[in-house]
Amino acid sequence: MLKFKLHYDKDVEEDWLKKMCLDGWAFKKFFLGFYTFEKCEPGEFNYQIDLLDNWNGKKDDYSAFMEDTGVKVIDQWWRWVYLRKRASEGTFEMYTDVDSKITHYTKIKNFFKVALVIEILCFFMELLAAINTGHYIFGIFAALLAVISLAILEIIWKCNWRIEQYKRDKDM
Structure with missing residues (x-):
């Protein structure tokens, strides 16, 4: 399938x-x-x-x-x-202790931070092209890149939230 x-x-x-x-x-x-x-x-x-x-x-x-x-x-x-x-x-969990989970989500967060910078740069390039040429297709691509950037920002936020949660659990 x-x-x-x-x-x-x-x-x-x-x-x-x-x-x-x-x-x-x-x-x-x-x-x-x-x-x-x-x-x-x-x-x-x-x-x-x-x-x-x-x-x-x-x-x-x-x-x-x-x-x-x-x-x-x-x-x-x-x-x-x-x-x-x-x-x-038996159960299958790659990261079992708090420190390894924090490291794992930090690695994911950093990976997506790089992707976010690239997407934002592409967004501004498309936006400038839309403004300079007046062609709506560049505006459509800029809007699409903005949506992708927001989705990536959500991933970064979720990773941050999980990291903070694990840090609180560790401090308890």
Whole structure:
């Protein structure tokens, strides 16, 4: 089965993949919003999504390490890695202690901060083109980039919120 869905929140995406598995569909492949699924026993797998520290590094080492722990690397899209583990092997949580969760969400927040700067620069370029040329198509692209920027800003805000929550939990 092939499904198209755009996710910009990895936690929401993980929950969706788990729900699909509970409905009997195991995640198999991802490319630009297109998810490929295959039939499985309902609830057979648990999923996690991780953000690699760099995207040109030692992916093979990462995959080998994960497989040694019983985790299968399903797919990778740029720095995002899709992982699964059989539910029969117990719970699957990549980051279990507060410090590692804070580090993980800080890494995601910083990743999206860079994306936000790029989107804002593109937005202003499109806006200037719309103003200078008077062509509405540039205005449409500027509006689209503004929406994308707001979505990225929401991700950064959610990451900040989670980090602050974990810091409060740590201080208790």
